[in-house]
Amino acid sequence: xxxxxxxxxxxxxxxxxxxxxxxxxxxxxxxxxxxxxxxxxxxxxxxxxxxxxxxxxxxxxxxxxxxxxxxxxxxxxxxxxxxxxxxxxxxxxxxxxxxxxxxxxxxxxxxxxxxxxxxxxxxxxxxxxxxxxxxxxxxxxxxxxxxxxxxxxxxxxxxxxxxxxxxxxxxxxxxxxxxxxxxxxxxxxxxxxxxxxxxxxxxxxxxxxxxxxxxxxxxxxxxxxxxxxxxxxxxxxxxxxxxxxxxxxxxxxxxxxxxxxxxxxxxxxxxxxxxxxxxxxxxxxxxxxxxxxxxxxxxxxxxxxxxxxxxxxxxxxxxxxxxxxxxxxxxxxxxxxxxxxxxxxxxxxxxxxxxxxxxxxxxxxxxxxxxxxxxxxxxxxxxxxxxxxxxxxxxxxxxxxxxxxxxxxxxxxxxxxxxxxxxxxxxxxxxxxxxxxxxxxxxxxxxxxxxxxxxxxxxxxxxxxxxxxxxxxxxxxxxxxxxxxxxxxxxxxxxxxxxxxxxxxxxxxxxxxxxxxxxxxxxxxxxxxxxxxxxxxxxxxxxxxxxxxxxxxxxxxxxxxxxxxxxxxxxxxxxxxxxxxxxxxxxxxxxxxxxxxxxxxxxxxxxxxxxxxxxxxxxxxxxxxxxxxxxxxxxxxxxxxxxxxxxxxxxxxxxxxxxxxxxxxxxxxxxxxxxxxxxxxxxxxxxxxxxxxxxxxxxxxxxxxxxxxxxxxxxxxxxxxxxxxxxxxxxxxxxxxxxxxxxxxxxxxxxxxxxxxxxxxxxxxxxxxxxxxxxxxxxxxxxxxxxxxxxxxxxxxxxxxxxx
Amino acid sequence: xxxxxxxxxxxxxxxxxxxxxxxxxxxxxxxxxxxxxxxxxxxxxxxxxxxxxxxxxxxxxxxxxxxxxxxxxxxxxxxxxxxxxxxxxxxxxxxxxxxxxxxxxxxxxxxxxxxxxxxxxxxxxxxxxxxxxxxxxxxxxxxxxxxxxxxxxxxxxxxxxxxxxxxx
Numbered sequence: 016x017x018x019x020x021x022x023x024x025x026x027x028x029x030x031x032x033x034x035x036x037x038x039x040x041x042x043x044x045x046x047x048x049x050x051x052x053x054x055x056x057x058x059x060x061x062x063x064x065x066x067x068x069x070x071x072x073x074x075x076x077x078x079x080x081x082x083x084x085x086x087x088x089x090x091x092x093x094x095x096x097x098x099x100x101x102x103x104x105x106x107x108x109x110x111x112x113x114x115x116x117x118x119x120x121x122x123x124x125x126x127x128x129x130x131x132x133x134x135x136x137x138x139x140x141x142x143x144x145x146x147x148x149x150x151x152x153x154x155x156x157x158x159x160x161x162x163x164x165x166x167x168x169x170x171x172x173x174x175x176x177x178x179x180x181x182x183x184x185x186x187x188x189x190x191x192x193x194x195x196x197x198x199x200x201x202x203x204x205x206x207x208x209x210x211x212x213x214x215x216x217x218x219x220x221x222x223x224x225x226x227x228x229x230x231x232x233x234x235x236x237x238x239x240x241x242x243x244x245x246x247x248x249x250x251x252x253x254x255x256x257x258x259x260x261x262x263x264x265x266x267x268x269x270x271x272x273x274x275x276x277x278x279x280x281x282x283x284x285x286x287x288x289x290x291x292x293x294x295x296x297x298x299x300x301x302x303x304x305x306x307x308x309x310x311x312x313x314x315x316x317x318x319x320x321x322x323x324x325x326x327x328x329x330x331x332x333x334x335x336x337x338x339x340x341x342x343x344x345x346x347x348x349x350x351x352x353x354x355x356x357x358x359x360x361x362x363x364x365x366x367x368x369x370x371x372x373x374x375x376x377x378x379x380x381x382x383x384x385x386x387x388x389x390x391x392x393x394x395x396x397x398x399x400x401x402x403x404x405x406x407x408x409x410x411x412x413x414x415x416x417x418x419x420x421x422x423x424x425x426x427x428x429x430x431x432x433x434x435x436x437x438x439x440x441x442x443x444x445x446x447x448x449x450x451x452x453x454x455x456x457x458x459x460x461x462x463x464x465x466x467x468x469x470x471x472x473x474x475x476x477x478x479x480x481x482x483x484x485x486x487x488x489x490x491x492x493x494x495x496x497x498x499x500x501x502x503x504x505x506x507x508x509x510x511x512x513x514x515x516x517x518x519x520x521x522x523x524x525x526x527x528x529x530x531x532x533x534x535x536x537x538x539x540x541x542x543x544x545x546x547x548x549x550x551x552x553x554x555x556x557x558x559x560x561x562x563x564x565x566x567x568x569x570x571x572x573x574x575x576x577x578x579x580x581x582x583x584x585x586x587x588x589x590x591x592x593x594x595x596x597x598x599x600x601x602x603x604x605x606x607x608x609x610x611x612x613x614x615x616x617x618x619x620x621x622x623x624x625x626x627x628x629x630x631x632x633x634x635x636x637x638x639x640x641x642x643x644x645x646x647x648x649x650x651x652x653x654x655x656x657x658x659x660x661x662x663x664x665x666x667x668x669x670x671x672x673x674x675x676x677x678x679x680x681x682x683x684x685x686x687x688x689x690x691x692x693x694x695x696x697x698x699x700x701x702x703x704x705x706x707x708x709x710x711x712x713x714x715x716x717x718x719x720x721x722x723x724x725x726x727x728x729x730x731x732x733x734x735x736x737x738x739x740x741x742x743x744x745x746x747x748x749x750x751x752x753x754x755x756x757x758x759x760x761x762x763x764x765x766x767x768x769x770x771x772x773x774x775x776x777x778x779x780x781x782x783x784x785x786x787x788x789x790x791x792x793x794x795x796x797x798x799x800x801x802x803x804x805x806x807x808x809x810x811x812x813x814x815x816x817x818x819x
Numbered sequence: 820x821x822x823x824x825x826x827x828x829x830x831x832x833x834x835x836x837x838x839x840x841x842x843x844x845x846x847x848x849x850x851x852x853x854x855x856x857x858x859x860x861x862x863x864x865x866x867x868x869x870x871x872x873x874x875x876x877x878x879x880x881x882x883x884x885x886x887x888x889x890x891x892x893x894x895x896x897x898x899x900x901x902x903x904x905x906x907x908x909x910x911x912x913x914x915x916x917x918x919x920x921x922x923x924x925x926x927x928x929x930x931x932x933x934x935x936x937x938x939x940x941x942x943x944x945x946x947x948x949x950x951x952x953x954x955x956x957x958x959x960x961x962x963x964x965x966x967x968x969x970x971x972x973x974x975x976x977x978x979x980x981x982x983x984x985x986x987x
Contacts, residue, residue: 052843052880056888060851060982067844072954076841080954084916086940091920094942099920225984226955255987346987350966431927434904480924483902516873516917576917782956 044069074655074738075580081110082650082658083582089197089217091478091488092206092438093429098574101478101488101509102523103129103200103586103646109193109221113816114658114736114746116775116789118235118243119265120196120218121183125750128584128648128662129200129214131730133752133800134807136376137239137333138267139366140183141801144200144214145644146666146726147566147592151636152758153677154597156803157369159725159757162529162564163212165203169220169356171387171400172423174210176446176468177408178369179532185381185406186218187338187360189263191232191247194221200646201588202527202568204505205490208442208472209530212566212592220356223249223257223342228818235789235814239333240268243814255346264337269365272330273299275375275803277761281311297375297762297803302327305374312548312619316373319546325411327365327378333805336362350393357386363410367804370409375803378410383419394431399424414460414540416453421446427474436478444470448533461540461555466533469497486511494528498536498559503528521572529564533557535596535633549619549686550627555598558633566592580652589643594635599678601632603685604709607693607700622690629682639671640723656738660748663731668723675721676714677760685710724756727768747774747793757802764802771796777816784817844959845952846880849913849937852950853890857974858910858933867893870909872900872925873918874939904928914938914948922946926967933972944986949973962986 047055047066058066085097087106097106105127117123121140125132131148133141141148142161149159162179165172168188175182196218203211221227232246247261276282278297284304285291300308302323308316317323340358347353361382368377383404390397402421409415427440447467450460474492481487488509495502507525514520538557544550568590575583605625614620644666651659676684689708699705734748749772756765772794777787788811795809849869861867867890871878878899885895900906903921906928914925916939925936926947938944941953941962949968952961963983965975 052847052883053887055843055847056850056884058847058851060848060855060978063844063847063851064982067848067959070840070844071957072959073840074957077954077957080916084940086919086942093923093946094940095920095922096917096940098917226960348966348987352987431923433927434924436923480903480921483904486920 042066042069075652078652078655078658079580081108082652082660083576083580085195087195087197088219089199089206089215092427092476098519098576098582099486099511101486101511101521102203102507103570103572103588105198105200105648107196107198109190109195112190112193112196113233114744114775115734115748116746116773116787116791118241118789118791118810118812120186120188120190120193122791123196124198124216125732126660126734126748127196127198128646128731129664130198131727131752132750135366135801135804136269136364137241137805137807137810138265139334139364141367142181142183143726144198144216145588145664146642146668147213147590147640149725149757149759150592150640150670150723151595151597151638151674152723152725153675154599154760155371155678156367156375156759157371158597159367159759160369162210162532163566164214164216165207165209165211166216166218167207168218169354169387169389170217170398171385171402172208172210172421172444173402175406176421176530177406177417177419177448177533179210179529179535182379182381182406184334184336184362184364184379185360185383187340187358187383187385188218188220189245189261189338191245191263192218192220192261192340194219200586201523201570202505202525202566202590203507204494204527205474205492205507205525206476208444208492209470209494209503209505209528209563212527212529212564220342221247221249221259223251223259223344225251227251227257227259231818233814233816235787235812237789237810237812239270239810240266241810241812242266255348257342257344259342261340261342262338266335267333268331269333269805270808271299271805273301274305274327274330276300276305276308276316277373277375277803279310279316282308282316283311284308302330310548314546314548318372318544320413320543321372322411326372327376328410329363329378330365330376332363332365334362334364334366336360336364352391354389355387357384359384367801368409370412370415372409372412377412379406379408380410381406394429396427396429397425413458414450414454414462416450417460417462418449418452419447434480434483436476438474438476438478440474440476442470442472442474444468444472446533459541459543461534461538463539466537467497468531468533468536470530471495484513494530496531496563498531499561499563500559501563503563503565517576519572519574521570521574523568523570523572525570526565526567528566531563534598535561538598538633549622549625550603550629550682551623552626552628553682554628554630556630556632561596561633562594562635564592564594564596566590582650583648585645585647587643587645589641591639591641593639595638595640596633596635597678598631598633599636600681600685601630601634602709602711603627603629603682603689604707605686605689605693607696607706607708609701609703611693612697612701618690621693622686625689625693627686627689629685631678636674637672637717638674640668641671642666642668658734658736660734660736661732663729665729666726667728668726670721670723671719672717673719673721674714674717679760681713684714685712688712724754725758727753727755729753742779744777744779745774746777747772749773752800759802762803766799766802769796769798769800771800783819784815786813786815788813841959842874842876843880845877845939846884848952848959848961849877849881849911850884850888850890850895852935852937852979853911855976855979856935856968857976859972860933861891861893861910865893866896867891868896868898868907868909869911869913870898870900870906871913871915872903872906872921873915874913875899877913877915908932909934911935911937914943916940919943922948929971931971935968935971935973950983960984
């Protein structure tokens with residue numbers, strides 16, 4: 016089926032390629048060139064348009080419009096020139112994405128200043144705006160997920176409210192859907208609600224109109240069994256109605272079927288001759304080896320209750336997903352417009368796990384659908400949407416398969432009073448998740464029923480042009496959550512002062528916060544660790560009353576357009592974020608009975624016999640992250656044949672009140688503390704007077720001014736595009752990440768700096784079809800970009816792009 | 820080094836040349852729009868005022884046109900403004916793409932006045948422009964919103980509506 020879809024894409028492209036270009040009208044370009052302004056001014060409008068068509072918009076003009084005079088809407092909730100945006104923001108157009116050769120939406124984000132994009136497995140990425148990633152560290156891999164950025168498609172949140180973060184492969188849209196991607200850097204909860212902590216990514220889908228191609232898209236095939244395809248069918252139906260159907264597909268494989276297993280002291284792999292190889296550090300093992308690995312006590316490293324074939328049904332697969340979307344819009348002949356969209360996606364990836372197994376890799380499967388309605392009636396903007404489906408966040412791991420439903424509704428009024436724009440709004444969100452349909456018998460999920468998070472919000476944004484020049488923006492939003500049962504406010508104050516036509520200076524002060532997530536508030540999971548090292552049971556519990564992670568940021572910005580074809584932008588930012596949280600141990604309990612003394616000569620067996628139970632509860636960690644940084648970017652259309660773009664970001668994050676203790680170290684400390692109390696209490700235990708011992712001790716001593724090294728201190732990109740001939744386009748971009756040191760509860764890993772060079776050569780047969788050769792990581796630097804994940808080497812592709 | 824400087828100068832010159840041609844055509848379009856719109860109470864012999872916000876080249880092209888052409892026997896007067904608030908009485912207000920963020924403010928100040936607002940970025944008809952230029956497929960096009968124009972008391976010719984991309 017997938018191959019048939021692929022073939023269809025190629026056939027469509029080929030047909031397009033043979034189509035003839037239309038003939039021009041009777042007037043010739045030479046005649047137009049000979050005309051004086053007086054002559055041209057006497058032409059009727061239709062002839063003037065013909066004359067303009069013959070002259071054509073120069074490539075330079077088009078490129079300047081495309082790159083320098085971009086429009087964007089996410090920073091002010093209305094289309095404005097990106098140069099005038101009051102916030103640090105960037106719009107990336109479909110054309111720029113095509114020129115870059117990016118094969119996924121995630122990779123395309125490397126073209127945007129301030130975004131850290133690290134590939135984990137082929138086509139699966141970690142993406143953070145400016146950083147603040149992996150906080151608190153020394154914990155599970157899940158805390159490296161980006162819970163600080165709100166992703167939206169046309170204003171519809173696409174966000175994982177179970178754990179927080181973005182499940183990128185579940186985006187139903189592909190390149191054929193996209194008009195542009197807009198990114199606002201910095202706290203933006205006042206505009207878009209919680210989780211826009213460090214910014215917002217808003218994917219704007221293309222409108223369909225009479226100029227839209229009937230069919231457009233691309234398909235490419237490459238090494239590592241990489242296939243991608245995108246197609247859109249668009250039709251203007253007349254009378255204000257338009258419709259479109261789009262589809263996208265990706266299949267990507269890993270270079271290996273091995274999985275990374277975290278190291279344990281004296282972990283060993285028995286061989287057939289009775290010997291054993293010792294591994295103190297984590298490394299990649301085959302699935303067969305993983306099942307044979309034992310720890311220092313001879314206990315299996317892999318969970319004996321797991322079915323390896325369910326955990327890793329296709330270990331060689333990195334990503335496979337497809338999506339289909341439908342759009343209908345209606346512009347009636349009164350002041351209103353309506354857009355209805357809906358779609359479905361199905362995805363399966365092997366990437367960093369959201370669970371807590373001994374491996375870094377885990378499977379994730381999702382099939383979700385959505386409906387989204389946007390209506391503008393006069394100045395009233397309404398939007399409502401629903402996303403439903405099933406997601407298995409850790410395939411093969413009990414309790415991770417969940418039915419999800421998210422509902423959003425919002426209303427805003429756009430009120431322009433001379434130089435003052437007021438935008439009051441209200442919104443409601445409900446996110447409900449239920450794991451009970453997938454729990455068999457007495458199995459424990461981590462919710463064990465349907466759980467929900469509800470949020471009601473009111474907001475007001477004022478945008479005032481003072482003295483005809485100074486733009487002042489104030490946005491306020493109040494959010495009432497059901498868990499925690501608290502009211503949070505967020506704000507954004509921004510000022511922009513133009514220095515003539517060509518310069519802008521900006522300042523922003525803003526506050527934003529995360530929402531709660533289902534596992535933070537509602538975890539209720541008992542992990543039976545039978546057959547493994549103690550503790551026997553770990554119970555994960557949510558917390559309905561904790562403080563939501565909050566950030567304050569100050570930013571200064573400067574934009575200059577020294578010539579019509581150059582824009583340079585610089586921004587300085589400093590932030591203070593706090594109230595991070597994690598599932599951390601609160602107490603450990605031993606069940607005591609006289610029988611435990613039969614293991615008196617084996618402390619580990621005695622401890623096992625007490626069936627230690629650890630209670631882990633979501634709680635604020637106390638760590639405070641302070642970040643300073645700066646970004647610079649340049650977009651330069653040197654000529655109609657040569658474009659240069661670059662951006663670079665430097666940042667430094669330091670942690671205050673930092674705990675240098677892992678979750679497992681706390682558990683060990685508590686268990687050892689209790690174990691030491693067994694012998695002094697032996698008599699009471701033997702007589703049955705003492706049946707339980709419990710402790711809540713925790714390590715003391717917090718550190719200040721600790722440098723947080725999970726975020727690269729320097730990252731950025733240089734992109735050069737050269738069009739030596741009308742039909743030929745050469746594009747190359749290099750993305751750089753400086754050294755980073757990732758810390759989790761099992762291991763540390765320092766990742767060397769990496770420069771990823773990408774290149775694409777395109778030959779345009781005609782305006783309907785083009786052929787391209789595409790290289791991702793051209794120099795095949797076969798190293799990893801994210802800790803404990805795959806080496807990401809070169810991928811070389813060939814493909815067709817078509818538009819008819 | 821000299822070659823680099825020369826290349827850079829060439830680039831800037833090419834930009835300037837391309838912009839000049841585009842400004843000339845946009846000026847001609849504005850002139851033609853004026854001929855295809857009916858202003859209430861516009862009497863022959865009075866001045867026809869076009870105010871340009873944020874595009875010096877276009878204003879210069881229009882001033883050149885004003886020397887050789889009239890609009891329905893009215894003298895063409897070109898004014899330039901740097902402020903959305905201080906635009907005097909005009910028949911047409913042109914808002915350059917670099918100043919498009921001022922669109923809602925211009926529309927608010929001109930609400931109810933017999934003014935055709937012409938912008939230069941796709942999507943601005945949704946913010947109150949009557950006509951807005953955009954480029955597509957290597958061609959200069961314009962979107963047109965009759966409702967925004969006619970609520971200000973102006974009458975558009977059917978030809979003008981037909982030649983634009985209609986925004987309801």
